[in-house]
Amino acid sequence: MKILPGGICQAGTTRVNKTGGWRNFKPVYNYDLCIKCKLCELLCPDSSVIPREDGFFEFDYDFCKGCGICENECPKKAIDMVLEEK
Amino acid sequence: MPRENKLDKEKMVVVEGSYAVAHAVKTCRPNVISAYPITPQTHIVEDLSQFMADGEIPNCEYINVESEFSALSALVGSAAVGARCYSATTAQGLALMHEVLFNMSGMRLPTVMTIVNRALSAPINIWNDQQDSISQRDTGWIQLYAEDIQEISDMTAQAYKISEDKDVLMPAMTCMDGFILSHVYEPVVLLEQDLTDKFLPKYEPEYTLDPKDPLSYGAFADPNYYTEFRYLQEQAMQNALKKIEDVANEFYDIYGRYYGGLIDEYRTEDADIIIMAMGSVIGTVKDVIDKLRNRNVKVGLLKVRAFRPFPADAIRNVVRDAKVIVTLDKNITLGLNEGALCTETKSILYNTDINVPVIGYMLGHGGRDIKVDTIERIIDEAHEVIRNGIKTESQFIDLREEIL
Amino acid sequence: MKEIRVHGRGGQGSVTAAELLAVAAFADGKFSQAFPAFGVERRGAPVLSFTRISDEPIRLRTQIYEPDYVIVQDPTLIEVVDVASGLKDDGMLLINSDFDPETFDIDTKAKILTVNATKIALDIIGRPIVNTILLGAFAGATGEIQPESIMDAVKKRFPGKVGERNAEAIQEAYNMMKEARI
Numbered sequence A: 001m002k003i004l005p006g007g008i009c010q011a012g013t014t015r016v017n018k019t020g021g022w023r024n025f026k027p028v029y030n031y032d033l034c035i036k037c038k039l040c041e042l043l044c045p046d047s048s049v050i051p052r053e054d055g056f057f058e059f060d061y062d063f064c065k066g067c068g069i070c071e072n073e074c075p076k077k078a079i080d081m082v083l084e085e086k
Numbered sequence B: 001m002p003r004e005n006k007l008d009k010e011k012m013v014v015v016e017g018s019y020a021v022a023h024a025v026k027t028c029r030p031n032v033i034s035a036y037p038i039t040p041q042t043h044i045v046e047d048l049s050q051f052m053a054d055g056e057i058p059n060c061e062y063i064n065v066e067s068e069f070s071a072l073s074a075l076v077g078s079a080a081v082g083a084r085c086y087s088a089t090t091a092q093g094l095a096l097m098h099e100v101l102f103n104m105s106g107m108r109l110p111t112v113m114t115i116v117n118r119a120l121s122a123p124i125n126i127w128n129d130q131q132d133s134i135s136q137r138d139t140g141w142i143q144l145y146a147e148d149i150q151e152i153s154d155m156t157a158q159a160y161k162i163s164e165d166k167d168v169l170m171p172a173m174t175c176m177d178g179f180i181l182s183h184v185y186e187p188v189v190l191l192e193q194d195l196t197d198k199f200l201p202k203y204e205p206e207y208t209l210d211p212k213d214p215l216s217y218g219a220f221a222d223p224n225y226y227t228e229f230r231y232l233q234e235q236a237m238q239n240a241l242k243k244i245e246d247v248a249n250e251f252y253d254i255y256g257r258y259y260g261g262l263i264d265e266y267r268t269e270d271a272d273i274i275i276m277a278m279g280s281v282i283g284t285v286k287d288v289i290d291k292l293r294n295r296n297v298k299v300g301l302l303k304v305r306a307f308r309p310f311p312a313d314a315i316r317n318v319v320r321d322a323k324v325i326v327t328l329d330k331n332i333t334l335g336l337n338e339g340a341l342c343t344e345t346k347s348i349l350y351n352t353d354i355n356v357p358v359i360g361y362m363l364g365h366g367g368r369d370i371k372v373d374t375i376e377r378i379i380d381e382a383h384e385v386i387r388n389g390i391k392t393e394s395q396f397i398d399l400r401e402e403i404l
Numbered sequence C: 001m002k003e004i005r006v007h008g009r010g011g012q013g014s015v016t017a018a019e020l021l022a023v024a025a026f027a028d029g030k031f032s033q034a035f036p037a038f039g040v041e042r043r044g045a046p047v048l049s050f051t052r053i054s055d056e057p058i059r060l061r062t063q064i065y066e067p068d069y070v071i072v073q074d075p076t077l078i079e080v081v082d083v084a085s086g087l088k089d090d091g092m093l094l095i096n097s098d099f100d101p102e103t104f105d106i107d108t109k110a111k112i113l114t115v116n117a118t119k120i121a122l123d124i125i126g127r128p129i130v131n132t133i134l135l136g137a138f139a140g141a142t143g144e145i146q147p148e149s150i151m152d153a154v155k156k157r158f159p160g161k162v163g164e165r166n167a168e169a170i171q172e173a174y175n176m177m178k179e180a181r182i
């Protein structure tokens, strides 16, 4: 890869760098407990909580790095961190 | 190639140096101006504000800010979207910009900023020396120094052309001595709009920030990449060496005015003593040289116009056959007891076949007037060096021993 | 080359006087240069400004130490500043005062002239602003500069009635001092 003067690069290139592989634990929703408060979406540092049509959310495991913030912040304990099988 | 600088008295008007600069900026058709007023730069930004208020600078935004740091930061963003940018500052204001100077040059954003050279505090001093811009010499900005108000106004257009060149893309400081040039009234040809339109093409950057096609500037370079960015910046500076010469010639072809490219020479042919200096002291030195030449003293002047990039080859060519080189510095590298021009001149002669002694004088700090007899005394001492070798390599020449 | 030093107090327009002199000299076909020696920028403090006039382009950037002419806007400065410092023997010292030149005990061989610029200013302009009037007196006394050039420069700088009145006062001072031409 050649570099451009000034460190200019296409924006959004982190898309190609799928950081999901860093994960040891992955978050899993329990939709029975979820009240759609959106906290997990707002607080995920990697924008890996994706809203669905029905108001619930799902995880983008390509980029979720398994930090567990969503689990920690969920007021309804609707997220479980489960060991990833690799 | 020495060129005749034609004086066109018909076109001249007597105005203040700051006004001449502001007018020059106007004719360069800037898109964004952002500056914070500070003595002795104030008149430039006041005049530009007046032009803006009078609607004389079309397609331009004047951004009022709360500090110099913000002024230059605003221009980083503006330059990235493809705007032709201008600012002006001095001394503490320039020091406050220090971090942003690196950002601007690192992102390779062309810009022109007039530095109205002034001493740095403490103690507080609002008068002229060149410590402010000299202290920024490693920030990746081109630095040009002017000897009179005609040169500083013409240099403004030249600096845009150099800075915006695709092989350069580095921001440029045009430096004028505070008060001595910013507040002097003298005859000057105000930069001609029609000629400037001919000389300076529209700025058309290859990359620009645009929400429709997003880019990231200067984002991140880890140890695998950072070195190469520094290398590219240095290459750009080396390219600027040629560009500064070319642009001075192009300027001459269109406007008929010339002050040298990287350097200029005055009566250096056959000179035993070559004085090297930058800025407004040049005029006084020329007068002294004429006086001494009448007495058959073989003395000449090498005016350093470009301090960054440093014109090593151009200087070597001129000083090769001299018997002594004398540098004049309105700055000091504390802890080395030398001015920057002295240090750098010595450095470019080492490892070459040129063996000419260099002596340095630090003078004119904090607005101390540089008198004719001071220059004459320096030339006397240079003779002494030719006869008996160097006793003191670098020193203050105008020290008031009685108050120490 | 002729070198002129103007002594005044902050707020009296001595910097403006030096500038207008440069503008007028250029209009006369000479080269010129005017610059201030800024000190503490406050009202009432002694200030200096300088003008050089020459047939050749002016390169010299030092302050003026051996003036051909000195203009003193405020006679009270004579007690606090050596206004004649370096003044050439064949030069001239022009003081704004209602006293005769002989009343001033100044150490100089140069000719001393006085002009009651404050009175002219009050009579014609209605305000005690003397800087432009002293330029008229200077032109009259020395012949170094055309009074019309000064009047034009002043009218351009202060358009309208103010400029007109100033021009009238300049003419008055010029006529008065022409008699005393050195």
Ligand code: SF4
Pocket: A027, A043, A044, A045, A046, A047, A048, A049, A059, A063, A064, A065, A066, A067, A068, A069, A070, A071
């Ligand atoms: S574990 Fe971390 S990265 Fe993954 S979805 Fe939750 S907050 Fe986002």
Ligand code: SF4
Pocket: A029, A033, A034, A035, A036, A037, A038, A039, A040, A041, A057, A073, A074, A075, A076, A077, A078, A079
């Ligand atoms: S934080 Fe918990 S309750 Fe709130 S939306 Fe996310 S999963 Fe549902």
